Amino acid sequence: xxxxxxxxxxxxxxxxxxxxxxxxxxxxxxxxxxxxxxxxxxxxxxxxxxxxxxxxxxxxxxxxxxxxxxxxxxxxxxxxxxxxxxxxxxxxxxxxxxxxxxxxxxxxxxxxxxxxxxxxxxxxxxxxxxxxxxxxxxxxxxxxxxxxxxxxxxxxxxxxxxxxxxxxxxxxxxxxxxxxxxxxxxxxxxxxxxxxxxxxxxxxxxxxxxxxxxxxxxxxxxxxxxxxxxxxxxxxxxxxxxxxxxxxxxxxxxxxxxxxxxxxxxxxxxxxxxxxxxxxxxxxxxxxxxxxxxxxxxxxxxxxxxxxxxxxxxxxxxxxxxxxxxxxxxxxxxxxxxxxxxxxxxxxxxxxxxxxxxxxxxxxxxxxxxxxxxxxxxxxxxxxxxxxxxxxxxxxxxxxxxxxxxxxxxxxxxxxxxxxxxxxxxxxxxxxxxxxxxxxxxxxxxxxxxxxxxxxxxxxxxxxxxxxxxxxxxxxxxxxxxxxxxxxxxxxxxxxxxxxxxxxxxxxxxxxxxxxxxxxxxxxxxxxxxxxxxxxxxxxxxxxxxxxxxxxxxxxxxxxxxxxxxxxxxxxxxxxxxxxxxxxxx
Amino acid sequence: xxxxxxxxxxxxxxxxxxxxxxxxxxxxxxxxxxxxxxxxxxxxxxxxxxxxxxxxxxxxxxxxxxxxxxxxxxxxxxxxxxxxxxxxxxxxxxxxxxxxxxxxxxxxxxxxxxxxxxxxxxxxxxxxxxxxxxxxxxxxxxxxxxxxxxxxxxxxxxxxxxxxxxxxxxxxxxxxxxxxxxxxxxxxxxxxxxxxxxxxxxxxxxxxxxxxxxxxxxxxxxxxxxxxxxxxxxxxx
Numbered sequence: 060x061x062x063x064x065x066x067x068x069x070x071x072x073x074x075x076x077x078x079x080x081x082x083x084x085x086x087x088x089x090x091x092x093x094x095x096x097x098x099x100x101x102x103x104x105x106x107x108x109x110x111x112x113x114x115x116x117x118x119x120x121x122x123x124x125x126x127x128x129x130x131x132x133x134x135x136x137x138x139x140x141x142x143x144x145x146x147x148x149x150x151x152x153x154x155x156x157x158x159x160x161x162x163x164x165x166x167x168x169x170x171x172x173x174x175x176x177x178x179x180x181x182x183x184x185x186x187x188x189x190x191x192x193x194x195x196x197x198x199x200x201x202x203x204x205x206x207x208x209x210x211x212x213x214x215x216x217x218x219x220x221x222x223x224x225x226x227x228x229x230x231x232x233x234x235x236x237x238x239x240x241x242x243x244x245x246x247x248x249x250x251x252x253x254x255x256x257x258x259x260x261x262x263x264x265x266x267x268x269x270x271x272x273x274x275x276x277x278x279x280x281x282x283x284x285x286x287x288x289x290x291x292x293x294x295x296x297x298x299x300x301x302x303x304x305x306x307x308x309x310x311x312x313x314x315x316x317x318x319x320x321x322x323x324x325x326x327x328x329x330x331x332x333x334x335x336x337x338x339x340x341x342x343x344x345x346x347x348x349x350x351x352x353x354x355x356x357x358x359x360x361x362x363x364x365x366x367x368x369x370x371x372x373x374x375x376x377x378x379x380x381x382x383x384x385x386x387x388x389x390x391x392x393x394x395x396x397x398x399x400x401x402x403x404x405x406x407x408x409x410x411x412x413x414x415x416x417x418x419x420x421x422x423x424x425x426x427x428x429x430x431x432x433x434x435x436x437x438x439x440x441x442x443x444x445x446x447x448x449x450x451x452x453x454x455x456x457x458x459x460x461x462x463x464x465x466x467x468x469x470x471x472x473x474x475x476x477x478x479x480x481x482x483x484x485x486x487x488x489x490x491x492x493x494x495x496x497x498x499x500x501x502x503x504x505x506x507x508x509x510x511x512x513x514x515x516x517x518x519x520x521x522x523x524x525x526x527x528x529x530x531x532x533x534x535x536x537x538x539x540x541x542x543x544x545x546x547x548x549x550x551x552x553x554x555x556x557x558x559x560x561x562x563x564x565x566x567x568x569x570x571x572x573x574x575x576x577x578x579x580x581x582x583x584x585x586x587x588x589x590x591x592x593x594x595x596x597x598x599x600x601x602x603x604x605x606x607x608x609x610x611x612x613x614x615x616x617x618x619x620x621x622x623x624x625x626x627x628x629x630x631x632x633x634x635x636x637x638x639x640x641x642x643x644x645x
Numbered sequence: 646x647x648x649x650x651x652x653x654x655x656x657x658x659x660x661x662x663x664x665x666x667x668x669x670x671x672x673x674x675x676x677x678x679x680x681x682x683x684x685x686x687x688x689x690x691x692x693x694x695x696x697x698x699x700x701x702x703x704x705x706x707x708x709x710x711x712x713x714x715x716x717x718x719x720x721x722x723x724x725x726x727x728x729x730x731x732x733x734x735x736x737x738x739x740x741x742x743x744x745x746x747x748x749x750x751x752x753x754x755x756x757x758x759x760x761x762x763x764x765x766x767x768x769x770x771x772x773x774x775x776x777x778x779x780x781x782x783x784x785x786x787x788x789x790x791x792x793x794x795x796x797x798x799x800x801x802x803x804x805x806x807x808x809x810x811x812x813x814x815x816x817x818x819x820x821x822x823x824x825x826x827x828x829x830x831x832x833x834x835x836x837x838x839x840x841x842x843x844x845x846x847x848x849x850x851x852x853x854x855x856x857x858x859x860x861x862x863x864x865x866x867x868x869x870x871x872x873x874x875x876x877x878x879x880x881x882x
Contacts, residue, residue: 116829120828121733122739128741146741148740253857296853297853298851299853422846475796477711484844513743
């Protein structure tokens with residue numbers, strides 16, 4: 060029997076971005092809150108100090124800030140006819156571990172989804188006809204709109220001090236911003252970052268083609284900034300060590316730089332680290348969560364009772380916990396029934412390396428320093444002649460020039476020997492990377508469930524991921540890549556391109572994005588979804604599930620901005636309605 | 646068997662050591678014993694002599710010394726790889742290493758039960774045996790052109806080794822060689838910033854607020870590592 064601890068008002072599973080927001084909101088509402096985090100405590104000083112954080116081998120290559128497959132992983136296969144095998148090393152995606160979660164190591168490329176992204180099924184059927192969508196597509200409209208989320212996007216962006224230029228203020232299109240974005244109530248809190256040489260060249264080329272380039276909204280502060288919680292952030296120094304690294308300069312928005320200095324001072328908040336939650340406990344009715352069970356650093360099992368349970372683990376860990384706890388009906392791809400594990404999705408990206416005549420100093424960069432065009436994303440263009448839905452943004456990034464993983468070499472360069480060495484010498488300072496960053500729809504055959512064979516260190520079955528790219532996404536990628544090549548060819552002073560296309564099956568080896576979505580999706584009714592529009596479990600009303608696991612399908616944007624907004628949206632519903640009258644909100 | 650406590654054993658051993666040294670005469674003769682608790686920065690931690698010879702020879706072909714400057718060997722890369730294999734990476738400490746073991750698709754990634762250190766050990770043994778059969782010499786004793794031919798065949802997956810897939814080993818060896826050439830010198834490679842100087846990377850700096858808008862200009866300062874500007878210091882892994 061696990062030792063039973065004293066009850067708390069609310070227990071939060073996972074202490075990254077969503078856990079920190081929920082903890083801040085619920086303690087403000089007067090609750091006693093405990094966060095359980097599987098990793099260690101980390102803070103800007105000493106953990107990310109600029110005396111040691113610029114260590115590419117340790118952080119980016121050996122992956123020191125990420126989850127360790129030895130402790131937690133999943134199995135993977137492309138389709139249900141294959142035997143899934145364990146992901147033995149990290150590759151395609153890299154979930155964070157430790158206080159701050161992925162908020163510590165993200166680049167800070169911060170987006171809102173398009174208004175039409177929230178009604179992908181109905182909008183596309185209306186514009187292109189019902190037959191335009193493939194029969195195996197299982198997209199669902201979100202049960203909330205862009206307008207519902209707008210105040211919460213705004214709140215998230217001011218929390219983080221996002222640096223950018225509005226493209227649409229209250230319906231009026233603005234020069235220099237993204238003309239395709241949904242209407243905003245006000246400007247970004249900070250102006251765009253300084254522009255890199257490569258981003259200016261891209262901007263000029265895109266304009267010459269009649270496209271609409273703008274600076275990527277960045278969670279890297281372009282100037283000193285004090286956020287609404289009174290926490291001071293510093294000006295980004297363009298050190299080029301953002302993604303995979305913690306920020307030592309208080310410039311990248313993370314729980315540590317935007318929330319924790321206030322939250323950690325509250326007597327009503329506690330966080331336990333090295334606490335691995337292994338299940339959510341239910342009462343005998345199966346309709347009420349009584350708390351969670353976790354394993355501490357010594358391997359001791361402990362039961363933590365709570366009136367309210369909020370899952371804030373990474374997307375597929377939320378789904379794993381729901382399956383292990385027997386909450387909600389597991390999804391069955393043969394019948395299409397069941398909801399837990401349904402509509403697992405991802406994103407699709409490809410690259411074009413661009414080689415300039417003059418030096419562009421790639422090592423001077425920031426995680427979200429890039430110029431972007433959104434003309435071919437979502438439904439920003441007429442898909443009628445092309446036969447697919449969704450799209451991608453096209454970007455020129457200057458995120459950094461870390462030598463091991465961020466050196467680019469022209470087509471046909473040998474992988475070793477004197478010719479490789481000469482190519483490194485001639486190209487490192489003169490190269491920059493373009494990205495095609497695309498949406499992935501959801502499908503009947505892409506899903507998550509429990510693996511029948513492989514187990515984790517606690518003896519629980521691993522999560523099993525069954526996923527492949529489908530024809531719609533290949534068509535999307537082919538079309539948007541062609542547009543990207545046209546831009547690349549229009550850039551002045553370019554002597555060569557190296558295309559790194561994304562074709563064939565999805566593979567778990569090469570890093571793509573840590574933008575895994577779905578599996579515990581929100582929706583209009585309990586037959587089609589795991590959660591209602593407030594991220595509350597249909598089956599267990601005192602359980603809420605945050606994060607991208609709620610997305611019914613994935614859009615063409617980095618998902619964090621929408622996660623932040625969605626978390627504030629759910630927290631507002633908890634505070635204004637649930638806490639006064641605990642029960643189903645929809 | 647008579648029992649002997651650890652403490653009395655150490656005392657006895659120590660006394661024997663002292664008397665042995667004393668009997669050999671001058672202090673100069675026993676100089677290596679002056680630092681009995683230190684490891685020399687380039688002393689092998691994992692490789693045996695044959696393995697070390699193989700890795701040095703392979704590194705010398707993967708990133709050769711040429712008119713552009715030092716290669717992987719001059720930059721200390723064999724030493725880097727040795728230290729990596731002796732540490733948590735070599736032991737696959739963070740990898741999921743539970744069975745059952747099955748061969749998967751390319752999309753499913755690495756499914757061998759060998760940690761990197763074991764993979765190196767088996768692959769080097771297999772490859773030297775292959776080279777002795779085909780070229781009548783260990784890899785390290787072959788001509789540069791024969792070495793290049795073997796490395797190219799490994800890269801193209803056209804050599805079948807007994808215990809491990811040759812291409813998997815080649816990919817790992819090339820990856821680790823590149824890592825050693827381009828990582829911070831404190832890990833034992835990139836000695837004197839050879840790799841960073843070759844490409845123009847200024848190292849572990851963290852402020853380019855002014856320079857980022859000086860378009861087309863070279864950054865003027867030399868490389869710096871996390872342990873300073875000397876570029877040859879290493880710390881224990």
